[in-house]
Amino acid sequence: MKALLPTGRPEEMVELGESQEPQPAADEALIEVRAFSVNRGEVFQLHGPLRPGGGRPGKDIAGVVVRAAADGSGPAAGRRVVGHPPANGWAQYVAVPTRSLTEIPDDLSFESAAALPLAGLTALRLLRTAGSVAGKRILLTGASGGVGHYVTELAIGEGAEVTAITATPERGKHLTEFGATVAHDLSEAAGPYDIVMESVGGTSTPQSLALLKERGQLIWFGQASRQPAQLSFFEFFKGPRSATVRHFHYEHFDELFGTDLAQLVSLVAKDRLHPQIGRLEDWQHTATTLNDLRDRKITGNAVLRVG
Numbered sequence: 023m024k025a026l027l028p029t030g031r032p033e034e035m036v037e038l039g040e041s042q043e044p045q046p047a048a049d050e051a052l053i054e055v056r057a058f059s060v061n062r063g064e065v066f067q068l069h070g071p072l073r074p075g076g077g078r079p080g081k082d083i084a085g086v087v088v089r090a091a092a093d094g095s096g097p098a099a100g101r102r103v104v105g106h107p108p109a110n111g112w113a114q115y116v117a118v119p120t121r122s123l124t125e126i127p128d129d130l131s132f133e134s135a136a137a138l139p140l141a142g143l144t145a146l147r148l149l150r151t152a153g154s155v156a157g158k159r160i161l162l163t164g165a166s167g168g169v170g171h172y173v174t175e176l177a178i179g180e181g182a183e184v185t186a187i188t189a190t191p192e193r194g195k196h197l198t199e200f201g202a203t204v205a206h207d208l209s210e211a212a213g214p215y216d217i218v219m220e221s222v223g224g225t226s227t228p229q230s231l232a233l234l235k236e237r238g239q240l241i242w243f244g245q246a247s248r249q250p251a252q253l254s255f256f257e258f259f260k261g262p263r264s265a266t267v268r269h270f271h272y273e274h275f276d277e278l279f280g281t282d283l284a285q286l287v288s289l290v291a292k293d294r295l296h297p298q299i300g301r302l303e304d305w306q307h308t309a310t311t312l313n314d315l316r317d318r319k320i321t322g323n324a325v326l327r328v329g
């Protein structure tokens with residue numbers, strides 16, 4: 023089968039090549055992939071030299087079940103599904119644990135479904151971590167990507183007031199349509215906030231921490247700038263006397279991915295969540311798409327069609 027193989031070269035991180043068809047375990051279904059999406063974390067992983075035994079990338083896929091799991095779990099052959107395998111999804115076929123799969127309705131395209139898993143699961147679980155956000159003021163940094171889009175739509179849908187930080191007005195346009203206040207520098211953000219969701223790192227972390235209310239919480243979920251947070255004792259004199267910082271990783275939850283994927287699909291069906299596909303290409307153009315994602319040229323999700 024054809025698959026995208028890591029090259030170890032920073033400018034062409036992957037190339038189409040031949041790979042063995044997967045041999046699914048008893049609790050895995052074999053999926054013919056129709057579309058997949060790419061994420062910043064995968065760009066980071068592909069950017070360095072090849073890791074021995076590093077495997078192939080790909081965590082967000084949508085497609086059709088060609089062989090149901092041998093243990094009888096999960097969807098039957100022929101069903102349309104979205105899934106979140108641990109790896110190897112940028113390929114014609116992938117084996118996906120049935121606990122990380124859910125069916126999609128006929129009116130949800132493979133492309134829109136593929137935009138849901140990593141970004142949508144992260145957004146859903148970030149909001150769960152935050153607790154009830156109705157009436158709360160939220161500051162969200164690094165907001166123009168897939169996660170920012172879903173967090174903004176879901177949080178505003180729950181009654182929160184969201185200030186989103188994006189590099190330019192153009193990159194924040196889709197967020198203003200949900201009712202978010204969009205700013206392009208933290209100095210423009212009118213605090214204090216009940217909750218900060220911070221994913222940029224560098225100076226963004228202490229600056230946004232200083233914008234919290236007394237006893238507010240900062241949920242720390244990324245470092246898009248690749249710069250570690252620079253914490254300054256003196257910066258804190260401008261902020262709350264006391265606040266909570268919570269480290270977040272979307273995998274550190276008890277819920278199965280399949281259960282939460284079903285929630286996301288249901289939110290889309292109820293018109294409460296709208297995947298934003300900022301780039302849609304044939305998968306031959308994956309390397310260029312990865313570069314553009316890295317260089318902040320894509321808003322929302324980047325989706326590739328397996329032609």
Ligand SMILES: NC(=O)c1ccc[n+]([C@@H]2O[C@H](COP(=O)([O-])OP(=O)(O)OC[C@H]3O[C@@H](n4cnc5c(N)ncnc54)[C@H](OP(=O)(O)O)[C@@H]3O)[C@@H](O)[C@H]2O)c1
Pocket residue numbers: 061062063140141144163164165166167168169170187188189190193221222242243244245246247248270271272273315316318320322
């Ligand atoms: N902890 C977890 O479990 C988890 C899971 C998924 C994703 N994440 C992280 O969450 C963040 C958002 O994910 P995503 O998929 O929405 O990513 P994305 O589409 O690449 O968006 C990241 C955003 O960060 C902003 N950014 C600000 N400063 C940046 C810089 N110096 N370099 C690059 N980007 C910068 C960019 O917006 P502007 O260009 O408009 O500023 C960009 O749109 C990422 O940091 C990702 O690694 C964490």
